[in-house]
Amino acid sequence: MASVTLSVNGKSVTRDVDARTLLVEFLREHMRLTGTHVGCDTTQCGCCTVHVNGEAMKSCTLLAVAVDGATITTIEGLAKGQDLHPMQAAFREHHGLQCGFCTPGMIMSAVDMVRRKGTDLDDKTIREELEGNICRCTGYHNIVKAIHYGAEAMGKAGTAAE
Amino acid sequence: MSGTGIGARVLRKEDFRFITGKGQYTDDVNRYGQAHAVFLRSPHAHAEILGIKLDAARAMPGVIDIFTGDDLAADKIGGLICGWMIHSKDGTPMKAGAHPALAQGKVRYVGDHVAVIIAETQAQARDAMEKIVVDYKVLAPVVAMADAVKSGAPVLHDVAPDNTVYNWALGDEAATQAAFAKAAHVTKLDIVNNRLVPNPMEPRAAVGDWDSGQDAFTLYTTSQNPHVARLVLSAFIGIAPEHKLRVIAPDVGGGFGSKIFIYAEETVCVWAAKKVGRPVKWVADRTEAFLSDAHGRDHVTHAEMALDASGKILGLRVKTQANLGAYLSTFSSCVPTYLYAPLLSGQYDIPAIYVEVDGLYTNTAPVDAYRGAGRPEATFVIERMVEVAAREVKQDPAEFRRRNFVRQFPHQTPVIMCYDAGDYDAALTKALEMSDYKNIGARKAESAKKGLLRGIGFSAYIEACGIAPSAAVGSLGAGVGLWESAEVRVNPVGTVEILTGSHSHGQGHETTFAQLVSERLGISIDNVAIVHGDTDKVQMGMGTYGSRSGAVGMSAISKALDKIEAKAKKVAGFVLEASPDDIEFKDGKFSVRGTDKEIDFASVALQAYIAHKFNGQELEPGLKESAFWDPTNFTFPAGVHICELEIDPATGVTRIDRWTAVDDFGNVINPMIVEGQVHGGIAQGVGQALLEGAVYDASGQLVTASYMDYSMPRAGDLPSYDVGMTQTACPSNPLGIKGCGEAGAIAAPPAVMNAITDAIGHEGIDMPATPLALWRAIQKAAPRAAAE
Numbered sequence: 001m002a003s004v005t006l007s008v009n010g011k012s013v014t015r016d017v018d019a020r021t022l023l024v025e026f027l028r029e030h031m032r033l034t035g036t037h038v039g040c041d042t043t044q045c046g047c048c049t050v051h052v053n054g055e056a057m058k059s060c061t062l063l064a065v066a067v068d069g070a071t072i073t074t075i076e077g078l079a080k081g082q083d084l085h086p087m088q089a090a091f092r093e094h095h096g097l098q099c100g101f102c103t104p105g106m107i108m109s110a111v112d113m114v115r116r117k118g119t120d121l122d123d124k125t126i127r128e129e130l131e132g133n134i135c136r137c138t139g140y141h142n143i144v145k146a147i148h149y150g151a152e153a154m155g156k157a158g159t160a161a162e
Numbered sequence: 163m164s165g166t167g168i169g170a171r172v173l174r175k176e177d178f179r180f181i182t183g184k185g186q187y188t189d190d191v192n193r194y195g196q197a198h199a200v201f202l203r204s205p206h207a208h209a210e211i212l213g214i215k216l217d218a219a220r221a222m223p224g225v226i227d228i229f230t231g232d233d234l235a236a237d238k239i240g241g242l243i244c245g246w247m248i249h250s251k252d253g254t255p256m257k258a259g260a261h262p263a264l265a266q267g268k269v270r271y272v273g274d275h276v277a278v279i280i281a282e283t284q285a286q287a288r289d290a291m292e293k294i295v296v297d298y299k300v301l302a303p304v305v306a307m308a309d310a311v312k313s314g315a316p317v318l319h320d321v322a323p324d325n326t327v328y329n330w331a332l333g334d335e336a337a338t339q340a341a342f343a344k345a346a347h348v349t350k351l352d353i354v355n356n357r358l359v360p361n362p363m364e365p366r367a368a369v370g371d372w373d374s375g376q377d378a379f380t381l382y383t384t385s386q387n388p389h390v391a392r393l394v395l396s397a398f399i400g401i402a403p404e405h406k407l408r409v410i411a412p413d414v415g416g417g418f419g420s421k422i423f424i425y426a427e428e429t430v431c432v433w434a435a436k437k438v439g440r441p442v443k444w445v446a447d448r449t450e451a452f453l454s455d456a457h458g459r460d461h462v463t464h465a466e467m468a469l470d471a472s473g474k475i476l477g478l479r480v481k482t483q484a485n486l487g488a489y490l491s492t493f494s495s496c497v498p499t500y501l502y503a504p505l506l507s508g509q510y511d512i513p514a515i516y517v518e519v520d521g522l523y524t525n526t527a528p529v530d531a532y533r534g535a536g537r538p539e540a541t542f543v544i545e546r547m548v549e550v551a552a553r554e555v556k557q558d559p560a561e562f563r564r565r566n567f568v569r570q571f572p573h574q575t576p577v578i579m580c581y582d583a584g585d586y587d588a589a590l591t592k593a594l595e596m597s598d599y600k601n602i603g604a605r606k607a608e609s610a611k612k613g614l615l616r617g618i619g620f621s622a623y624i625e626a627c628g629i630a631p632s633a634a635v636g637s638l639g640a641g642v643g644l645w646e647s648a649e650v651r652v653n654p655v656g657t658v659e660i661l662t663g664s665h666s667h668g669q670g671h672e673t674t675f676a677q678l679v680s681e682r683l684g685i686s687i688d689n690v691a692i693v694h695g696d697t698d699k700v701q702m703g704m705g706t707y708g709s710r711s712g713a714v715g716m717s718a719i720s721k722a723l724d725k726i727e728a729k730a731k732k733v734a735g736f737v738l739e740a741s742p743d744d745i746e747f748k749d750g751k752f753s754v755r756g757t758d759k760e761i762d763f764a765s766v767a768l769q770a771y772i773a774h775k776f777n778g779q780e781l782e783p784g785l786k787e788s789a790f791w792d793p794t795n796f797t798f799p800a801g802v803h804i805c806e807l808e809i810d811p812a813t814g815v816t817r818i819d820r821w822t823a824v825d826d827f828g829n830v831i832n833p834m835i836v837e838g839q840v841h842g843g844i845a846q847g848v849g850q851a852l853l854e855g856a857v858y859d860a861s862g863q864l865v866t867a868s869y870m871d872y873s874m875p876r877a878g879d880l881p882s883y884d885v886g887m888t889q890t891a892c893p894s895n896p897l898g899i900k901g902c903g904e905a906g907a908i909a910a911p912p913a914v915m916n917a918i919t920d921a922i923g924h925e926g927i928d929m930p931a932t933p934l935a936l937w938r939a940i941q942k943a944a945p946r947a948a949a950e
Contacts, residue, residue: 020285034190035183037415039363040448044869047363075183088181092173095834098842099668100180101363101415107181123882130877134869136363136416137668139845139906140877142838 004064008033009077017064024048024059027074035075035104039134046133049105049112050074056112058132075104078111086157087111090150091143098137109133110147111154119155121148167681168897171834175687176672185413188367191382193441196369197226199431200287201444202277202294203453204269207303207525207862208316211267211296214277219293224286227438228294229430230277231266239263239433240399242424244490245641248499248521251331258327259319259523261489263399263426269298270318270488271525272863273453275426280438284445303525303862307462307483310522318488318523327486327495327521332503333577338516341477345468349551354928355539355911357460357485357856358849359872360532362667364415365446366425366455370432374439378406381432385411385695386421386665387705390642392697394424394492401432404697411695414667418846419531420455421667422707423492427454452867457856458532460485461498461539467547473557475566477514480506480543484529486521491530495521500578500638501536501626507575508544509586509622509800510566515576525862531707533846533907537625545621545912550925559916560594563622579626581798588888589824590622593802596886597822602806615809615940616819617921620802621913627901628713628797628894645792646710647703648718650679650726652785654771656764657689661788663703664715665695669839669903671711674831678716678897682723683763684750701788709799709901712831717895718791725787730766733785736776737761737769797892799900801825803844805913809921814937816852816918818881823909825885828892828900836902837885843906844883849875850907851914855930873930 004021005014008031015030027033027050039047041060048060051073078085087110090096097103113121113129121129126144135143166172179185216228242261249255260266264275277294281287302316309315310325317323342348369382379402385391388409396404414421431442446454461482468477484498503517534541552562567586574580594600602618609616629635632643649661658679664671676690693699706715727747734752735742744755753760761769766785769775773783804822809815823840830836853873857866866872891898911929918936919925927939 018283018285028189032192033183034187035185037187037364038189038445039365040869042448042868042870045363045448045874075181079182084181091181092177095174095838097177097180098670098838099363099416100176100185100413101187103180104183127877127880134363134874134876136361136418136846136874137842138838139841139843139875139883140880141841141882144877144882 002065004068006067007071009074019065021064022060023062023064023067026064027059033074033076037101037104039102044134045102046105046109047102049108049133051108051112056109075108078107085111086153086159087150090146090153094142094146094149096138096143096146102133102135106133106135106143110150113147114151114154119151121151123148166677166687168677168831170677170832172673172677172687172832174670174673175676176670187364187413187415188369188382188384189445191369191412193369193371196441196443197280197282197438198284198287199434199442199444200279200284200291201275201427202279202291204265204272204274204276206269206298206300207272207305208301209269209298210301211265211269211276212299213297215295219279219290222286222290222293224282225290226280226282228277228279229264229434229437231262231264234262234264234433235266237433238400242426242429243394243398244492244495246493246496247639248328248330248495250328256328256495257319257322258490259321263429271527273527274488278430278434280434280442305524305526305858305860305862307485307522307524310524318525322523325523327490327523329520330499331518333516334514335516337514338477338479341514342468345476346471347469347555349467349469349547349554351465351547351550351925353463353465353543353546355459355461355463355542356850356929358458358532358854359452359856360418360420360455360458361451361874362416362418362420365448365451366421366427367445368428368431369441369443370435371441372435378402379432379435380408380410381428382410382412383428384414384421385409386414386417386667386707388665388695389663389697389703390705391424395429395432399429408698411665414665417667418533419458419535419707422705423456423530448869449867452872453527453864456491456528456530457487458529459539460529463543465543465547467551469551469555473555473562473565475510475512478506478512480517482519484519484521485524485526487524487526487528489528491528494528494530496639497531497536498539502540504578505537505540505624505626506544507577507579508541509568509624511568513576517577526858533843534625534904535708537904538908538911541621541623541908542912545623546915549620549916559620560590560599563620564590579796582795582893583890584798584800584826585888585890586622586800589800589802589826592886592888593804593822593824596824596884597804597806597820609808615811615921617917618804618806619913619916619920620804621909621916622802623905623909624798624800625904625908626796627709627799627904628793629708629710630796631793642704643792644704645790646714646718647701647788647790648722649788650719650722650786652726652767654768656685656767658683658685659691659693660719661693661700662715662719663700663705664711665706667706669706669711670832670835674835675716675719677831678719679723685763709903712899713797713892713895713901714791714793716897716899718789720896721789721791722787725789726785729785729787730770732781733770734761734766737766793894795894797828797894797900799825799827799902799905801905801909803909803913805917807917807921809918809936811940814933814940816931816936818848821881821883823883823885823906824888825902825905826888826890826900827902828889829898830887839902840885840906841883843904844910845875845880846907847910848880848914851911851929851931853879853930853932
């Protein structure tokens with residue numbers, strides 16, 4: 001067993017876990033934060049993307065002990081109460097989701113994309129940057145659109161630098 | 163139309179929970195005291211099991227119990243079934259080998275289920291699995307279909323000594339021969355429809371639970387049709403009678419067909435819950451999904467098309483081998499037969515068609531319905547054939563299609579289907595305009611200057627959706643009826659709950675179904691809840707697949723709403739002291755014709771429940787109605803997709819430059835959602851054409867069993883889509899809906915391959931047209947280009 005302390009969505013948590021516990025298991029099984037999904041368990045599909053110290057990472061191949069002390073944001077920590085993050089709002093507004101399973105990872109990746117690439121994103125950049133996220137429902141058309149407008153809205157709201 | 167009624171681009175009600183991480187998928191369900199199941203799978207494609215040693219595994223930490231096929235047999239748990247009987251052309255019934263949920267004596271594909279380990283944690287179950295020793299006698303496998311029918315081939319099932327499930331045929335052989343005898347030109351083509359793995363992003367999962375006090379089971383499962391799962395688990399597999407078995411399909415993360423079927427893992431989890439006296443949870447990892455989800459497609463076809471001197475199609479004959487895998491999955495038998503051959507007439511007036519299909523066993527994962535199911539395979543055959551035929555007789559491919567379009571409706575094809583409505587010219591004309599077809603020559607020249615090969619490809623598809631009239635499918639061998647059910651519960655405050663037998667796993671029913679209610683009752687969609695996916699709430703239903711939930715599911719709701727309106731008028735009549743015949747209902751208000759007396763819907767609902775204005779002998783209190791809708795015909799969505807692409811001959815890399823889709827889905831409830839369905843379908847079709855393919859090696863190992871080996875379409879592989887619509891209302895249901903869920907996946911593969919073969923100048927390339935395959939094809943002589 002290993003003791004792991006994380007700050008998850010603004011709350012500090014310490015748990016004794018099996019040393020092989022993955023970050024996604026820590027979040028889903030120990031914290032019951034089930035918004036982070038496991039789509040492939042090989043770091044390919046991006047359904048498990050969370051922010052680790054502000055950077056998007058795939059939690060399905062990351063040991064919880066390896067990020068001991070880190071600050072984690074999951075999809076559940078993105079909205080401020082009922083006020084959606086601009087990227088969440090954009091996915092809804094532009095029909096950027098269907099079954100919803102890849103959506104948390106898509107949104108977490110998209111927010112990170114804006115952090116790295118700015119708020120004025122063209123389609124080519126968005127498509128290239130989505131290399132690590134697979135969606136089987138939407139054909140990406142509306143995801144690309146949602147990220148474009150979500151990035152723009154983040155710029156206006158001043159959330160890009162957060 | 164009200165702001166949230168039929169035809170409005172309403173944002174989805176279900177989205178809030180999905181974008182905030184509050185969806186409830188099966189893996190998010192955690193029952194008190196639950197244990198975890200892991201399945202030991204066969205590493206061999208074909209082997210006898212001589213013995214299984216479990217002692218060392220049982221001694222591992224956390225292990226609760228381990229079961230094998232013998233335990234299921236001892237409990238008289240039945241095997242998995244195939245629910246559609248197909249007869250061979252000689253009249254004999256299909257040869258269905260036994261399909262135990264856990265292997266009994268033999269394994270027949272890599273991934274076949276050998277044992278289930280139940281432990282305190284998933285990791286402990288996996289550790290224990292490593293300690294199980296299975297004594298296999300490895301048998302020679304049959305992997306390729308061509309090998310399955312060779313004499314002396316290894317036999318999978320004793321009931322099918324030639325590995326043949328059926329030799330089935332449809333159409334008039336003599337009439338077709340006569341058509342070919344008078345042909346001025348015959349086009350011939352060998353066609354491969356590659357095997358795909360459906361890959362919804364949510365892997366399959368199950369939580370089985372048993373209530374010892376009630377001796378009743380609950381199964382949470384990733385299902386597109388929980389009622390059918392309950393029916394099969396109860397009536398055929400024998401888990402428990404239906405009133406003692408509740409099946410819940412909560413939020414489901416995509417299905418595309420693969421979550422229709424009743425699989426081994428779900429069966430074993432719910433059974434094992436009673437054996438161990440604890441809830442049992444299983445979640446597939448992605449490789450398990452590749453190995454054991456039912457695959458799709460996998461046809462090898464030879465087709466011939468007879469033309470007269472003017473380019474009019476006289477006849478079509480098709481011979482297909484369909485790979486059904488190692489066992490017959492739930493609906494597998496109907497996919498390459500009745501969901502395939504009846505669509506081979508396409509949008510064309512073809513006087514004579516004859517189709518033969520051999521369904522074959524191989525030591526590979528079972529093959530069943532995947533988005534489109536049979537119809538993409540048919541469309542690929544007919545649309546490749548007309549394209550190649552047009553090229554051979556040197557006609558423009560668009561005009562060649564137009565020359566052969568069906569124009570009179572209803573149109574009876576020679577292969578069962580009777581097309582009820584459509585306007586194929588309108589879609590083609592619009593697609594040609596949107597794609598700027600007239601300037602394709604200039605664009606090709608521009609590409610050539612850059613050293614690139616530009617091609618354009620058409621696909622004028624038709625599909626049969628709204629599945630399906632029960633009596634009709636019954637006559638074709640279906641074991642079930644394919645109606646849908648609905649119940650409308652109006653609460654005393656005027657809010658409404660719709661209980662539907664359809665299931666939503668991405669389609670947005672919580673929004674579109676509410677739009678229908680909003681339109682009909684004049685209430686806000688916020689006052690409507692859609693209830694689905696729970697057999698304790700919804701009495702019975704057939705589920706969602708085959709683009710049926712709009713045409714069939716919403717028709718059932720519409721019928722129940724008719725009854726609500728009729729009853730509400732009676733209530734309003736008592737309240738307003740008028741005859742129900744004089745009551746009008748419009749925009750949510752009941753009024754007495756010719757007066758200013760009126761009452762709103764919510765007040766009528768309240769009056770129905772307080773029942774102060776009428777007595778129970780005159781009218782029953784309450785406002786709740788139910789209906790079953792059984793379709794009168796299939797529906798026939800159709801359209802034209804045009805793919806334009808560039809290939810770099812130096813690398814074989816394809817870039818889709820523009821995609822034009824013009825679809826006729828009949829009446830549309832929510833254009834935003836319909837367009838989304840089209841986008842997603844195209845992506846899956848492009849995936850099939852350019853990227854995806856399940857590959858088994860000669861020993862029967864699936865070498866494409868992860869996202870590192872199986873190429874899923876990613877954002878950078880795909881274009882944006884230019885989507886347009888034409889509309890002819892469907893006469894076969896009250897809402898005029900045809901269905902839209904599968905169109906893109908059906909239309910796209912031939913559009914891509916017609917564009918690729920246009921670009922490279924010959925037909926010598928199969929799907930998936932990967933860069934390597936294309937580069938090789940480009941190196942071949944290009945006979946058509948050379949001849950020009």
